[in-house]
Amino acid sequence: MLVRPALSVVVPLYNEEDNVRPLVEAVREALGEAPPWELVLVDDGSRDRTAQVAAEVGRGDERIRLVQLARNYGQTQAMQAGFDAARGRIVVSMDGDLQNDPHDIPALVAKLEEGYDLVAGYRLRRRDKLLTRKLPSWVANRIIRAVTGVPIRDNGCSLKAYRRETLDRLHLYSDMHRFLPALAAATAAARIAELPVRHHPRRFGRSKYGLSRIVKILADILTLTMISWFRERPIVMFGIGAAGALALALGFAGAALLGITRVREEMANAYVFPAAALLWLMLACYLLMLGLVAEVAVWKDREREAPLPLAVERSP
């Protein structure tokens, strides 16, 4: 008899040997016996005993599954590997550091059943350092909200619930797990809800984040902006840039004209104005051409068969 679990809990683990056992216990206690669930532990190439401990804890309990990556790929790929391995109709993702509370899972699932494709938890009272963790995250969330238009308060909280269909339309790469709700909204038209969840201070192990990620996050936000606004028509974005460059070109051309027509005598022999105008003109042309290349890429992509975005008919 093969029981397909209704619910899969996916937890990426990197060097969390002390946290694995309490984590598994907490999930067991929180989810109890029914409905049938599974816990997919993804070992992201840990250098400590995470994998061994996970295997030990799961021995004899077939609901606990272990997926081991061949090396350390980072949280995004670990999460994707977990999603690929999960078999439940509903999938919940969670951090492996015990800062999320598995007791919140039933509430998330219930919210999802109300008719959403993705339910994101947000940390009501976040228990982290203010300057290095909370402040950058607050700024990042504001920017993400502004550029994507997806009203999510806390993109950084890993505790989220998804329908299988949502995950089938999401393809995580780079460090995109941070922007998962925005990505889901932008590329899969997911219906998204938020739910407050508990947040505990870290008990064991070290946080794997540092301030260096701010630069990376800024680059990723720029990417996300492009994806969510200009996915269908990239030439619009490049066209806006080109228009700006063209305006500057015209400005400098005007200055050059003032000199040539001797309206301003002192600018008569200035070569810098026509030269600067030409440079801006070149940039405008270049951006337009890049926009066309981007259109070609999108066009080629649309020639492939791809699933439609999520859309559900429901009784009003």
Added chain:
Amino acid sequence: MSARLPDVTVVVPVVERPGPLDKLYEEFSAPLAQAGYAYEFLFIAYPWFRHLTDALGPLRTRGEPVRLIEVGQGVGETTLLKIAAANCRSRVLVTLPAYLQTEAAVLPELVRRVQAGADLAVACRHPRVDSIVNRIQNRVLHLFVGRLAGGRLHDVACGVRAMRTELVSEIPLYGDFARFLPLLALREGQAVEEVKAEVHRGAMRGRIYSPGTYLRRLIDVLGLFFLLKFTDKPLRFFGLIGTAVAGVGMLIMVNLLIERLQGRGLADRPALLLGVLLVTLGVQSIALGLIGEMIVHLSAPHSRRYRLRRASPPARTDAA
């Protein structure tokens, strides 16, 4: 045709500086035979090396396990390796350059490592005997390789390697990247081991290549460095360069603007051109990065970005 399938296939690409092949065969098969391995030599050659491959005929008639595959021109090192793997009948594949790199004694140890569970075992020439120019280029090469490999590789260019045959198809290889196979394998999470080997007595010591060769290798490494670090996130690379360049340009222009407001005219300020040039250059770099991100985003559904070491079987199948 022997009934027993070989344990080891030794692939010899006859493409670069080949010497007499029958001598090579005799020298390098001896230690394998001594160690008790059933082996087979697979020579892959361009047709214009027939004067060399003709020497294999007598070996073949003597019943030695020698096979020859001919390929036309334009087939690169990587493709040769793939052709070899496709024609390989054993679990372990050994690559052996047709020019002499290491002593033959290292082969059985390489094979043993792979049979013991390594995915790839590479010979590491030590002590290195070579011309000063080559040693310097080797140092420079490994400055980058060392960073990419976390200090786990010391002689990435050595072509004497043993591997699981399937490894070749598990690693995305193209162009000249077969040269960096150990590095790519490490990145894919494969178990790579190094075995120290002595430089071959007959190796052309002190050979110096044309400057073009060194330049090409440098470009190869830089390209690889970029690909390994930034393929999934091109904007981080182009965006950082672009922001820095455009930032300098902006500073220049802001400075000029302040001076303009103080009454100094712009007409005789060439710095204005520099400022505009830098800003346009920076914007171009960022725009290229965005195109890169777009390609990555669009190809995401079709690419696999992780490799599993093992996964516990789905529930119920292991209980039974």
